[in-house]
Amino acid sequence: MLLSSLIFLPLLFVVLVAIAPSWLAKPITLVSTIMHFLFSLMLFKHFDPNTAALQLVEKSPWLKELGVSYFIGVDGISFWLIILTTFLTPVVVAASWSTINKQVKAFHISVLVLEAAMIGSFVAFDTILFYVFFELSLIPMYFIVGIWGGENRIYATMKFFIYTMVGSLLMLAGIIYLIFQCDVQLGELSASVLDFYRLDLTFVGGTFMSPQNILFFVFCLAFAIKVPMFPFHTWLPDAHVQAPTGGSMILAGVMLKMGTYGFLRFVLPMFPEAVAVWTPLFMGLGVVGIIYGALVAMVQVDMKKLVAYSSVSHMGYVILGLFTMNLYGLQGSLFQMLAHGISTGALFMLVGVIYERTHSRKIADYGGLAKALPIYAICFLIVTFSSIAVPMTNGFVGEFLILFGTWQAAPVYAGFAVLGVILGAAYMLWMVKKVFFGEDGEVIKKYPSMPDMNLRELLTMAPLIVLIFWMGLFPGVFLKYSNKSMENLVQNKEEYRIKLQSFRTTELPEIGDRREF
Amino acid sequence: MFYALLFAPLIGFFINGVRFRSKNAQVAGAIACTAMAVSFVSAVGFFFKLKGLPVDERALQFLLFDWIKVGDFSAPMAFTIDPLSMVMTLIITGVGFLIHLFSVGYMSHDERPAKYFSYLNLFVFNMLLLVLGSNLLVMFVGWEGVGLCSYLLIGFWFTDPAKAAAGMKAFITNRIGDAGFLLGIFTLFGLTSTVSFAEVNSYFLNNPNMLSTAWGAPVTLACLFLFIGAMGKSAQIPLYVWLPDAMAGPTPVSALIHAATMVTAGVYMIIRLNPVFLAAPNAMMVIAFIGALTALMAASIGLVQNDIKKVLAYSTVSQLGYMFLAVGVGAFGxxxxxxxxxxxxxxxxxxxxxxxxxxxxxxxxxxxxxxxxxxxxxxxxxxxxxxxxxxxxxxxxxxxxxxxxxxxxxxxxxxxxxxxxxxxxxxxxxxxxxxxxxxxxxxxxxxxxxxxxxxxxxxxxxxxxxxxxxxxxxxxxxxxxxxxxxxxxxxxxxxxxxxxxxxxxxxxxxxxxxxxxxxxxxxxxxxxxxxxxxxxxxxxxxxxxxxxxxxxxKYSAAHKLLLNKYWVDEAYFKGLINPIIRISRTLWVRVDVKIIDKCTYAVSDMVKNAGGGLKMVQSGNLQVYGLYILIGLVFSVWFLL
Amino acid sequence: MQSSLSIEITHYLFVSGAMFVLGLAGVLLRKNIIVILMSVELMLNAVNLAFVTFGYYLQDVNGAIITLFVIAIAAAEAAVGLALVVMIYKNYKETNIRFFEHLKG
Incomplete structure (x- = not known):
């Protein structure tokens, strides 16, 4: 019941927010999301990191005739992503405190629904259920960008929505094919991921049109757009630039991870042969993404766009790490997902903080900010260092492990990916130099008595900065939880299975182990 | 005592960091100098402790915690005090203390002395990580950390755009080296399956057949990659360009970071890994020649500079070249x-x-x-x-x-x-x-x-x-x-x-x-x-x-050449940086906007046009809709009968 | 003689059908809302005629009952419809339905 309550508690809060007067919407949402986060920490008590099995399973039939069930659980791959979601949501609410002034209730309802959908898609082990949550997450985001966004918000939100929708519709077709394939091979219709893992999908080397190959690309397209992988990334800069601060934070912090999570949960285990064949392509695209994102970020004039392109670059690392298919790369990728969620979330928040004061995101308008806003500058520098992967911050561990894994798998790609380390420093420091150093820029002349970060902003920022260092100094704490699951994935590339483990508190755990749904 | 040695500067950093607004150079300096003094005294204590030990056992190990541990790869946050790191520690804390002391007077009129001293302490902490780390990863932490502090201190007077730019240049040039260093770590791990200095060195000592004169041999590559790291940090050709610019920082910083300690990190790293480098004669040759050429080139530039600090900076580059010449010929001592x-x-x-x-x-x-x-x-x-x-x-x-x-x-x-x-x-x-x-x-x-x-x-x-x-x-x-x-x-x-x-x-x-x-x-x-x-x-x-x-x-051509530092900076801008920026702009404007977005629009336009044809049906005229109903009715009746 | 002059069921149905088609044509082709409403009435009356005819021939009273219902509903419909027309005319000064093509795709 723990996971179900994690999904549906935010929906309960939605009701609360809806009936409360609108001036209470912000505090209610903040308090309830913080409580929700604390509640999600219960996972630590119930989650056993020493097994790759699926835990805290809940399963009940939903559409029996189609083999669709309400089937949720958590394993090492999804564990931290759930915590990341519940952690970032209150931060987002706090960060949007003063930026959202119209339709306050609707905004917070959107955020809560989004949270439920994101958690749902991380815990769903039924593909149709996953699809529902995956798509459900689009809708609140569509409104968040479309209503509270910048001038060009309608264009951006349409682009975002249609781009991601197109990809996932193809995936739906793939899922339906697989459901029927279950009937053929396993004797009954089933939409469970675990059954999909057992399917034997024909793969013919040399021909493109073999079922496994097509399914591989269908799934990849859906997730590649979400990640976003080069060359499907163009929706991201537009969406980020137009989205309100909170929207950008959720988008970069969690929603992009739904794409890489999809790769990890579906693509890699389900299509082993196709993955093996197409690894060079995807590693290549990962490397291109790293370098391309960094190069394009270097010439941006808009701070948010720069951060958005840096996301493209960072997510390129994640893709690269996933397709190394060794423990270092996979663990590094997962860590990079978390690290990127924290540091990019923080970067977007900081850009939002200054935008609120000056109403300008143009880098050229700034200069000398470090003198005017020293505390803000310190925060920004710390987050920048995390973003460019200085050791002892969270960015380094992920990037190092990914590069390390890549070097073991295919040194050439690592040789090129390492350029991202240099270019990353170049674009971020270039922005820091332009914005914070040098002579006073136009905005300072325009707003000579800008206030430094206030207490609310500092309190919002503090957990992010703490995590930046905590993750950088003690990555073992984080890697521990995903270790077994990743080992399982690496060791059983061809015959990937996840066992089920019922609640640890029940008396008959062996039944859960034996039973296969 | 080890904690005092390592963490005293870090504590100093925190104290001064928290009170970064303070304008009192005496107080801030006193805090920073105390931290350094504590560190230096414990270093001296360790020196005597080490001296008291038998020659073969002169290595004190300290394990703080497991840092990164994935699969077979393990990089604990561990430190070793052995004769080599002891020498460096004494230099860092000793010279560091003197420079801190000097800074109290030098920075007395500055607006933000507390910030300055906190950065300086942080630098010392990172430098200690670099020299004391017992594996390559911890060394890399310090390696990047000192680069970071160098960035902050070069750009300390950041209101001057040129100084901020110098800091950025230093960091990015160092980053090129760091990327090489990372690849070096990977290659070395590929050979020895460990990143611990002791284990890497004993692996090479116990396997004399690792010696290889082939250019493509892993050990040669590993050494060359590591040397790229050293090139960045220790300002060797072709990555030396940041060091003269780094003189934009306060002068004590130049003394501490850009002369005495940080820039020698590359030399230290090679001495530390001497068995590895000895197994790659080709890499050693490259190091020796690059060192010698750097020594010559930097000294020749130094002949005509008029800025006192620039002369000293080129002199530093030149002297570092000597050190690399020495390690390149195997004269580590x-x-x-x-x-x-x-x-x-x-x-x-x-x-x-x-x-x-x-x-x-x-x-x-x-x-x-x-x-x-x-x-x-x-x-x-x-x-x-x-x-x-x-x-x-x-x-x-x-x-x-x-x-x-x-x-x-x-x-x-x-x-x-x-x-x-x-x-x-x-x-x-x-x-x-x-x-x-x-x-x-x-x-x-x-x-x-x-x-x-x-x-x-x-x-x-x-x-x-x-x-x-x-x-x-x-x-x-x-x-x-x-x-x-x-x-x-x-x-x-x-x-x-x-x-x-x-x-x-x-x-x-x-x-x-x-x-x-x-x-x-x-x-x-x-x-x-x-x-x-x-x-x-x-x-x-x-x-x-x-x-x-x-x-x-009389020799105006040569004079001009030297005065303009062989136009290396200009060449880098013309040959490397500007083309990269041009390419980036092209990528953005042409590829992103013109190609990828155009393709997306083409798809969406296709859908739109298909809809456009059917749009005519929706005339909005009720009577036409009535007609549709009638036609439908007639058809269904005809179909049923 | 009488048989040749007698009015058969077909005549009634023919008239009813003709009225219905005329009404339908009016609904589909005329532009003025009031005329369209009148055409709708015409169609309803055509149906009424058919109902009464069948009721008489089959000796079933239901035909007449339904007709009475239809007349009542037609009256109500005319009342509501004309009220709408009056309101529309008041607001837009227009009774031509081509003016109200807001649903055009």
Whole structure:
């Protein structure tokens, strides 16, 4: 019941927010999301990191005739992503405190629904259920960008929505094919991921049109757009630039991870042969993404766009790490997902903080900010260092492990990916130099008595900065939880299975182990 | 005690970091200096502890926690105090303490001294991580950390865009090296399946068959990658360009980071991994030649610079080149000796120049100085000691270490006469430009502007100068080369060499009957050359200052070339940075907007046009809809009947 | 004689059909809302005629009952419809339905 309550508690809060007067919407949402986060920490008590099995399973039939069930659980791959979601949501609410002034209730309802959908898609082990949550997450985001966004918000939100929708519709077709394939091979219709893992999908080397190959690309397209992988990334800069601060934070912090999570949960285990064949392509695209994102970020004039392109670059690392298919790369990728969620979330928040004061995101308008806003500058520098992967911050561990894994798998790609380390420093420091150093820029002349970060902003920022260092100094704490699951994935590339483990508190755990749904 | 050694600077950083708004240089300086003193005292304590241990057991291990551990890869946050890291620790904390002390006076008029001292302490902490780390990853933490602090301190006066840009340049150039360092770690792990120094070194010591003269051999690649890291950090060709710009930082920073400690990290790393490098003769050759060429090139640029700090900066690059020349020919002991003596005399000279700049009200142009000897006697005297040390006057510290390097570059089986010639010429150039610096700054007639009244610096600034001057003079006696010791009374030992001996892979130097004779002949030649260039510089810049100008006119092409630093910066901009930016802009405007977005629009337009045809049906006219109903009705009736 | 002149069921149905088609044509082709409403009435009356005819011939009273219902509903419909027309005319000064093509795609 723990996971179900994690999904549906935010929906309960939605009701609360809806009936409360609108001036209470912000505090209610903040308090309830913080409580929700604390509640999600219960996972630590119930989650056993020493097994790759699926835990805290809940399963009940939903559409029996189609083999669709309400089937949720958590394993090492999804564990931290759930915590990341519940952690970032209150931060987002706090960060949007003063930026959202119209339709306050609707905004917070959107955020809560989004949270439920994101958690749902991380815990769903039924593909149709996953699809529902995956798509459900689009809708609140569509409104968040479309209503509270910048001038060009309608264009951006349409682009975002249609781009991601197109990809996932193809995936739906793939899922339906697989459901029927279950009937053929396993004797009954089933939409469970675990059954999909057992399917034997024909793969013919040399021909493109073999079922496994097509399914591989269908799934990849859906997730590649979400990640976003080069060359499907163009929706991201537009969406980020137009989205309100909170929207950008959720988008970069969690929603992009739904794409890489999809790769990890579906693509890699389900299509082993196709993955093996197409690894060079995807590693290549990962490397291109790293370098391309960094190069394009270097010439941006808009701070948010720069951060958005840096996301493209960072997510390129994640893709690269996933397709190394060794423990270092996979663990590094997962860590990079978390690290990127924290540091990019923080970067977007900081850009939002200054935008609120000056109403300008143009880098050229700034200069000398470090003198005017020293505390803000310190925060920004710390987050920048995390973003460019200085050791002892969270960015380094992920990037190092990914590069390390890549070097073991295919040194050439690592040789090129390492350029991202240099270019990353170049674009971020270039922005820091332009914005914070040098002579006073136009905005300072325009707003000579800008206030430094206030207490609310500092309190919002503090957990992010703490995590930046905590993750950088003690990555073992984080890697521990995903270790077994990743080992399982690496060791059983061809015959990937996840066992089920019922609640640890029940008396008959062996039944859960034996039973296969 | 180890925690005190390592974490005292970090605590100092936190205390000063929290009160970064404080304007009181005395308090901030006191905090920072206390932290450094604690660190230094514990370092000395460790030195005696280490000395008390039997030679083979001189390695103290400290494990803080498991840092990164994935699969077979394990990089604990662990530290080792052994003779090599001990030497570095003593230099870092000792010289560091003196420079902190000097900073109290130097930064007394600054607006944000607390911030300055906190950065300085953070730097020392990272530097200690770098030298004490017992595996490559911890070293990399310090490696990047010192780069970071260097970035912050170079750009300390960030309101000046040029200074901020210099910091950025330093960081990014260092990053190029760091990327190489990372690849080096990967390759080394591929060979040995470990990143721990002890294990890597013993792996290479126990597998003599690892030695490979192939260019593509993993060990050669690993060494070259690691050397790229060293190139970035220790400012070697082609990545040296950041160091002269780094002089934008406060002068004590230049002394600490860009002369005494951080820039020597590359040398330290190679000494630390000496068994690995010895297994890759090709990589060693590259290192030796790049070191020698850097020494020569930087010294030649130093000949004509007019900024006192720029001269010292190029001198640092040049001296670092010597150290790489030494490690490249396998003379690790000589490299460490030069590292140590250089740390003393270059820190001394930077602080001396800081004292001068402070007295001259932030004036750095030597053409506006001159005749300061009378006005600043202490600074002049200590600077004089530094000058004697760097040009290699017999008996001074630089003499021993530099002479050993030159001799080894000739004598070592990995050396050659070419390397010796390059090294010797660089030594002559060094003598020339350092004499020129002395002449233009302290000697001759005064060119100080009317409104500036230079005065001797306060005691807090001159005490560090005096201590460093003492060390610059006498530190050489810790590392007397074998050849020289044979003619000295009592045949003193080379203490430094013996101290680090357990960590050095055995590398047999050939012994010939005429070795001593050749060594002294070469030494004599260099000494004569040095004397000649000192006299020449003295003639050009004191006796007949107009001769220097006419010489510059006569060889104007060469003069211009040197004055503009061979146009390397410009070439990098033209050849590398601008094209990258152009490509990036093209990628953004052409690929992103013109190609990818156009393709997306093409797809969406296709859908739109398909819909456009059907749009006509929706006329909005109820009567037409009624007609549709009628037609439908007729059809369904016709169909049913 | 009488049989040849007698009015058969077909005549009634023919008239009813003709009225219905005329009404339908009016609904589909005329532009004026009031005329369209009148045409709708015409169609309803055509149906009424058919109902009464069948009721008479089959000797079933239901035909007449339904007709009465239809007349009542037609009256109500005319009332509501004309009220709408009056309101529309008041607001837009227009009774031509081509003016109200807001649903055009």
């Amino acid at each position: 000589a490299a460490l000796a030069h590292l140590m003596t250089h740390a003393f005399f270059k820190a001394l000279m930077f602080l001396g120049s800081g004292s001068v700049i402070h007295a001259m009200h932030e004036e750095q142009d030597m053409r506006k100085m001159g005749g300061l000897r009378k006005l600043m006697p202490v600074t002049h005297f200590t600077f004089l000691m530094g000058w004697l040390a760097i040009i290699g006057a017999p008996g001074f510290s630089g003499f021993f270490s530099k002479d050993e390097i030159l001799w080894m570059s000739f004598h070592s089986p990995r050396g050659s006469i070419v390397l010796w010639v390059i090294g010797a010429v660089a030594a002559l150039l060094t003598a020339f430009y350092m004499t020129r610096l002395m002449a233009m700054t302290f000697w001759g007639r005064s060119r100080v502007p009317e409104n500036v009244h230079p005065h001797e610096s306060p005691l807090s600034m001159t005490i560090p100068l005096m201590v460093l001057a003492f060390l610059s003079v006498f530190a050489g006696f810790l590392c007397i080369p074998h050849g020289i010791s044979t003619i000295l009374p009592g045949h003193p030992h080379n203490f430094l060499d013996e101290w680090i001996h357990p960590l050095m892979a055995s590398f047999e130097m050939p012994h010939g009957p005429n070795d001593l004779a050749i060594e002294f002949t070469l030494m004599g030649l260099t000494l004569l050359g040095i004397l000649a260039s000192v006299l020449l510089a003295r003639y050009l810049y004191i006796t007949k200052p107009e001769a220097a100008d006419s010489a510059a006119k």
